[in-house]
Amino acid sequence: MSPERELSDAREVALLRAVAGGDQKAFAQLYDAYSSILFGLLLRILHSRPEAEDVLQEVFLQVWQQASNYKAERGRPFTWLVTLARSRAIDRLRLNESRERTANVVATSVDATDEAADAVEETFRSEQSDIVRRALEAIPEDQRRTLLLAYFGGLTQTEIADELREPLGTIKTRMRSGMRKLRELLSEKARDMLPGM
């Protein structure tokens, strides 16, 4: 399999169009480019390799069948792929796991945020991931932890407030402030990274 590589938005859109037209080579290219990052995401959410493999297969079959459903006005193609994978993983999590298991996921997700803060030097990181991680590290720790818990934990805002034993209003403010700060930090870089923005 070819190594993980990230494609430009224009290339992603072209690939999705080709996939929508039934181009199997384009589908294979899309898989080669994004299966590893999506599989990493699924493992992070599901904490189960068989479940993650199962969901990854479902996600790419959905891409094959519904590539024509991608709408540029709703986000980048990469965002669409990530959203498909994340939604399916969270659905699976809610379907299969008990509340206790969810609590474990929460605990692990919070732990993982600490790991995230220390692992910049890891060699697998691409330029994009380095930029995002550096920006996250510049955000106050409570905001960063809440953002990552929200994104990878599969919980609603009230569930997060409950798990962290904080008022709901505090949690909402943290998430909003965290996103605003992240946007601010990434704005210049994002312009380079996201053609057309």
Place this chain on the structure above:
Amino acid sequence: MEHEVYKEMLALDALGVLEEADKNALAEHLRTCAECRGEAREMRDLAGMLVHTVAPVAPPVALRARLLETITSAEAATERNQRPALTHDSAKRSFESAPDPRGEPAEDETRTGGGASASSKVLSFESGREGRKVVLSRSAFAFGAIAASLVVVALAATLFTLWTRNNQLRQELAQASARAEELSRRTTEAQTELVRERETRELLTAPEMNLTVLAGTEAAPRAQATIVYDRRTGRALLLADELPPAPAGKAYQLWFIEAGRPPMPGKVFTTDAAGHVMMRDQMPAEAARVTVFAVTLEPAQGVAAPTGDKILLGNDS
């Protein structure tokens, strides 16, 4: 709700943490607010970038092979159903090879011209046979012209047939695609229904399953409902009968109520023509000590705190 309130929800929506009622209300607002749609897109892209904090992990090679095999098989099945399209391609290829015969008449014409010239020479030197020769040459020329005309007519007829067939095949292909899309949609619906049935079965057989009966209030005395829920997982199922139809712009909303705390919003729903509904919901995380369930009539997009009349009420104590 105000525009600013929705704007504040965009970051939370992108992170996927909004409660169902807020999510629905925001989706409604996004339909009419271009500014929020733009910011929603930006927030989604931003949230999507959080995935870069995850270490990529290569999935098993067999999974890639399995996927490609699956889509190839599906494609082969589709192609089998589109065999006429292949025939069309063959026909097209045949048609594309037609320039050779079409070129022939031109060459013949050149040769015929040469032949006429040769005949002139014959006329000069063989006057005794010239008349016949001329007649023969004219006949040959006329025959060639007729043959060429026939070839052109035949080609035009073939072209017209192919063009008609091509249009038919295009229509058939479009119909087949529509059928495939419909099949895919039905499959997805069936899968979703299976998952729902599985959830319902799990809920009804859960060891800590609770059941509370909700009675109609004065606003709807004939209405009745039952809510089945599992405090451990927070899953709940509401079954209601004889609810009056919700007026235009209104819908019913479920509430989870704990003594001394504001009611916690559940899902918004409407009924079928007979006033019946079966609705799944996820109880809020902090609803572990809920003892009262209520259904009120609210604006269709749902509200964060009850404003309308109570229609159904039940207490599990």
